[in-house]
Amino acid sequence: MGTEVEKIVLAGTDDRDLTKLAEYEAVGGYKALPKARAMTPQEVTEELITSELRGRGGAFFPTGRKWSFVPSKEQIPKPHYLVVNADESEPGSFKDNEIISRVPHRFIEGCLITAHAIDSKHVFVYIRGEYSGPYEILVNALEELKDRPEIRGDVTIVVHRGAGAYICGEETALLESLEGKRGQPRSKPPFPAISGLYASPTVVNNVETITTVPPIIAMGGAEYAKLGVPNTRGTRVVSLSGNVVNGGNYEIAPGMTVRAIIDELGGGIPDGRELKAVVPGGSSTVILTKDEIDVGYDFDSLGQLKTAMGSAGIVVLDDRCCIVQLGIRFSEFYEHESCGKCTPCREGTRWLTAILRKLEDGRATQADLDLLLDVCDRINGKCLCPLGDSDAIIIASYVAKFRDEFIAHIEEGGCPFGGESSLDHVLAPIAMHTHSPVAEVPA
Amino acid sequence: MSLYDAIQEVRAIYPEDSESAVLPALRLAQGEYGWLSPDALREVADALETTPAYCKSVASFYDQFHLAPIGEHLVEVCTNVSCAVVGAQRVVEAFEGELGCHAGETSADGKVTLRTVECLGGCGWATIVAVDHHYRTHVKADDVPAIVQELQGVVETHGD
Numbered sequence: 001m002g003t004e005v006e007k008i009v010l011a012g013t014d015d016r017d018l019t020k021l022a023e024y025e026a027v028g029g030y031k032a033l034p035k036a037r038a039m040t041p042q043e044v045t046e047e048l049i050t051s052e053l054r055g056r057g058g059a060f061f062p063t064g065r066k067w068s069f070v071p072s073k074e075q076i077p078k079p080h081y082l083v084v085n086a087d088e089s090e091p092g093s094f095k096d097n098e099i100i101s102r103v104p105h106r107f108i109e110g111c112l113i114t115a116h117a118i119d120s121k122h123v124f125v126y127i128r129g130e131y132s133g134p135y136e137i138l139v140n141a142l143e144e145l146k147d148r149p150e151i152r153g154d155v156t157i158v159v160h161r162g163a164g165a166y167i168c169g170e171e172t173a174l175l176e177s178l179e180g181k182r183g184q185p186r187s188k189p190p191f192p193a194i195s196g197l198y199a200s201p202t203v204v205n206n207v208e209t210i211t212t213v214p215p216i217i218a219m220g221g222a223e224y225a226k227l228g229v230p231n232t233r234g235t236r237v238v239s240l241s242g243n244v245v246n247g248g249n250y251e252i253a254p255g256m257t258v259r260a261i262i263d264e265l266g267g268g269i270p271d272g273r274e275l276k277a278v279v280p281g282g283s284s285t286v287i288l289t290k291d292e293i294d295v296g297y298d299f300d301s302l303g304q305l306k307t308a309m310g311s312a313g314i315v316v317l318d319d320r321c322c323i324v325q326l327g328i329r330f331s332e333f334y335e336h337e338s339c340g341k342c343t344p345c346r347e348g349t350r351w352l353t354a355i356l357r358k359l360e361d362g363r364a365t366q367a368d369l370d371l372l373l374d375v376c377d378r379i380n381g382k383c384l385c386p387l388g389d390s391d392a393i394i395i396a397s398y399v400a401k402f403r404d405e406f407i408a409h410i411e412e413g414g415c416p417f418g419g420e421s422s423l424d425h426v427l428a429p430i431a432m433h434t435h436s437p438v439a440e441v442p443a
Numbered sequence: 444m445s446l447y448d449a450i451q452e453v454r455a456i457y458p459e460d461s462e463s464a465v466l467p468a469l470r471l472a473q474g475e476y477g478w479l480s481p482d483a484l485r486e487v488a489d490a491l492e493t494t495p496a497y498c499k500s501v502a503s504f505y506d507q508f509h510l511a512p513i514g515e516h517l518v519e520v521c522t523n524v525s526c527a528v529v530g531a532q533r534v535v536e537a538f539e540g541e542l543g544c545h546a547g548e549t550s551a552d553g554k555v556t557l558r559t560v561e562c563l564g565g566c567g568w569a570t571i572v573a574v575d576h577h578y579r580t581h582v583k584a585d586d587v588p589a590i591v592q593e594l595q596g597v598v599e600t601h602g603d
Contacts, residue, residue: 079555091523091562132576164506179463182504247567422528432547
């Protein structure tokens with residue numbers, strides 16, 4: 001597509017089927033691995049620090065620094081583990097699905113280099129249970145390496161399938177799940193680098209992060225750090241969806257504007273509709289209005305608007321979208337996925353849904369709108385993990401940026417869209433479960 | 444290979460004193476029986492030297508494990524926002540009409556269980572429908588009758 005950047009993560013996929021080992025090797029695949037193994041683990045980590053790569057799962061933590069936190073085996077005499085987070089479940093994000101499906105060998109090479117960097121012989125790839133297709137592709141790619149001991153070395157890679165739980169994308173919940181438990185987040189500290197999987201030093205990295213490692217070693221960290229903009233180096237694979245002509249994943253140069261991503265890569269808004277709003281980085285990020293999309297897609301630019309790239313899921317919403325219904329649908333999602341461990345999240349997400357539902361049905365007063373924001377305050381920052389925070393932050397952002405629409409629901413005694421919203425009557429899984437009726441807000 | 448042996452095989456992948464094989468073992472049992480009945484949970488527990496209650500507590504946390512019987516086929520329609528704004532609800536309703544049951548239920552002939560699910564991670568290819576765990580992309584309400592016919596065996600797709 002026109003203005004995609006020269007690809008790094010998905011390089012070579014336009015003309016070749018890189019799911020095949022021979023094809024991947026034909027484009028220089030598995031060449032960064034011996035280069036990395038000729039370096040000490042510390043040197044590989046230094047190279048990543050120089051590259052300024054930051055984690056692509058959503059938290060954007062500097063990857064090399066994360067690796068450097070792993071203590072030496074003299075300090076903690078336990079095995080080191082690399083756990084790859086392939087539990088991609090953030091509404092709007094589907095890049096890791098495409099990365100594993102298109103460049104499984106680059107991903108595996110990244111696993112092997114990272115294992116070397118953190119002195120680990122054990123890699124676990126935790127892939128969400130729903131990803132049957134990517135799972136099969138990854139297993140086939142690993143199968144191709146059976147007769148290639150010089151690539152595998154003495155590292156074992158286990159692909160561990162989840163079973164349907166958004167919360168397992170949170171790294172400590174993921175570790176609990178991988179240990180055969182319910183996926184409930186742990187209290188931190190200790191952080192996984194000190195006490196992670198099986199209480200051993202563990203690095204948890206996202207699929208895209210890991211897949212970026214081989215190209216960084218191949219080109220050198222300094223070269224990689226020349227790409228992109230300050231604080232967002234290299235490239236970013238963005239997932240584009242919603243009311244856009246060409247939904248899909250695109251590898252972009254950071255700093256490209258959200259408008260250009262939607263118009264030039266996505267082909268604009270279909271059906272002659274107008275843009276209304278954009279969710280910039282997956283469901284958990286603060287919404288952008290149509291007047292805010294000339295912002296660059298990078299950490300600092302989005303940060304100035306108090307939002308984030310998150311897991312790079314850009315959801316485009318046209319003028320048929322009722323913002324209260326948007327809040328309901330995402331809040332139903334968080335309510336459904338709350339693990340129930342922390343009270344503010346378990347109770348609060350349920351209350352947010354209920355109050356929003358009351359607004360939508362035309363039964364709310366100004367006091368309910370105040371209550372809505374009060375509940376947001378009572379969730380935000382008060383739990384072990386960011387799941388509840390996400391619900392609180394986005395709902396507060398919808399009210400802040402679309403207050404008139406919330407007021408209209410109160411004053412007009414119902415939805416101003418009159419049944420014509422693009423999200424009208426959408427059946428969320430939590431509403432389908434008749435054994436857990438939606439909480440009712442007292443009159 | 445018996446379920447017991449298959450579970451021992453997967454158990455050997457993980458450190459000896461860990462419970463990591465619970466999820467894979469539950470997946471194997473569900474593959475064998477279609478759902479996780481009390482008997483199936485006991486079988487998994489015995490194979491892993493743990494308790495049925497522990498296995499049930501884990502299984503009940505995850506959406507993909509079925510603690511009640513489901514139909515021969517499972518149809519899951521994503522209704523999260525990216526799919527919803529391009530017509531996922533019309534797809535759900537088309538399935539409900541064709542199957543004669545609501546989302547969350549199984550058709551009267553026991554062939555197909557229909558449910559809505561949270562984001563399946565195919566947002567740009569909406570609407571995503573997972574049919575027996577494999578994704579169909581860009582599904583429209585108009586595509587639904589053919590999918591249902593395929594599942595009801597009206598259309599022979601595999602030649603057997």
